[in-house]
Amino acid sequence: xxxxxxxxxxxxxxxxxxxxxxxxxxxxxxxxxxxxxxxxxxxxxxxxxxxxxxxxxxxxxxxxxxxxxxxxxxxxxxxxxxxxxxxxxxxxxxxxxxxxxxxxxxxxxxxxxxxxxxxxxxxxxxxxxxxxxxxxxxxxxxxxxxxx
Amino acid sequence: xxxxxxxxxxxxxxxxxxxxxxxxxxxxxxxxxxxxxxxxxxxxxxxxxxxxxxxxxxxxxxxxxxxxxxxxxxxxxxxxxxxxxxxxxxxxxxxxxxxxxxxxxxxxxxxxxxxxxxxxx
Numbered sequence: 001x002x003x004x005x006x007x008x009x010x011x012x013x014x015x016x017x018x019x020x021x022x023x024x025x026x027x028x029x030x031x032x033x034x035x036x037x038x039x040x041x042x043x044x045x046x047x048x049x050x051x052x053x054x055x056x057x058x059x060x061x062x063x064x065x066x067x068x069x070x071x072x073x074x075x076x077x078x079x080x081x082x083x084x085x086x087x088x089x090x091x092x093x094x095x096x097x098x099x100x101x102x103x104x105x106x107x108x109x110x111x112x113x114x115x116x117x118x119x120x121x122x123x124x125x126x127x128x129x130x131x132x133x134x135x136x137x138x139x140x141x142x143x144x145x146x147x148x
Numbered sequence: 149x150x151x152x153x154x155x156x157x158x159x160x161x162x163x164x165x166x167x168x169x170x171x172x173x174x175x176x177x178x179x180x181x182x183x184x185x186x187x188x189x190x191x192x193x194x195x196x197x198x199x200x201x202x203x204x205x206x207x208x209x210x211x212x213x214x215x216x217x218x219x220x221x222x223x224x225x226x227x228x229x230x231x232x233x234x235x236x237x238x239x240x241x242x243x244x245x246x247x248x249x250x251x252x253x254x255x256x257x258x259x260x261x262x263x264x265x266x267x268x269x
Contacts, residue, residue: 040233043226043229043230044230044233046226047229047230047254050226050255051258051261054258054261054262054265058261058265060199060203061202061203061206061268062265062268063199064199067198067199067202067203101180101183104176104180105180107173107176108173108176108177111173
């Protein structure tokens with residue numbers, strides 16, 4: 001038997017899988033990472049709200065009567081759902097669409113331009129995406145809730 | 149495309165998934181184009197927008213075709229996206245299959261409804 005040249009090392013902590021609540025929250029997420037996960041969140045949100053989108057399309061274009069129902073739904077509510085809640089859902093859709101749209105254009109731009117694939121551009125374009133989508137959401141949200 | 153059947157089937161390697169990646173780009177660009185064209189028609193309308201103006205936008209044949217292309221693009225774009233989400237977060241094969249079947253049914257039903265509405269105008 002040969003002796004080990006070095007003494008055995010102390011047992012290290014083993015990381016087999018990350019925990020969404022105890023590990024993920026300690027990760028530092030750069031703006032590009034935030035844009036990436038929000039691209040996903042906004043996509044899933046729009047997927048789930050797709051029937052609501054088509055309901056809006058249906059009632060707004062089918063006839064004068066359905067158009068009146070469409071407008072009334074957002075003012076006085078639809079069934080047991082109050083109008084302000086429908087406006088909030090529409091506002092969530094507006095944000096999701098804007099974020100997904102702008103982040104998508106950012107993706108397309110990075111696909112066709114080698115110059116755009118850099119750490120600096122990734123950072124600055126991510127901040128621009130977040131700022132522009134939130135700003136436009138606020139502007140359109142103010143219009144939706146009748147502030148101007 | 150690479151061979152996708154038999155003993156020479158490509159299981160992993162470069163360009164695997166290229167088709168889905170590329171189609172998500174193209175369908176995304178088509179939907180962006182639709183958004184800009186629809187937005188332009190709304191913004192360049194003079195006066196208040198009532199039912200006539202709004203439904204009138206979708207009444208022309210070219211707009212119907214463009215909207216139809218957008219609905220078809222949406223169907224495939226969302227399928228690729230949601231499939232990616234299920235593949236990343238849902239590991240058990242059985243539950244993943246249920247999620248994928250739900251996605252397909254949900255999307256085909258929504259697309260059918262939207263197309264029915266489109267040709268009612």
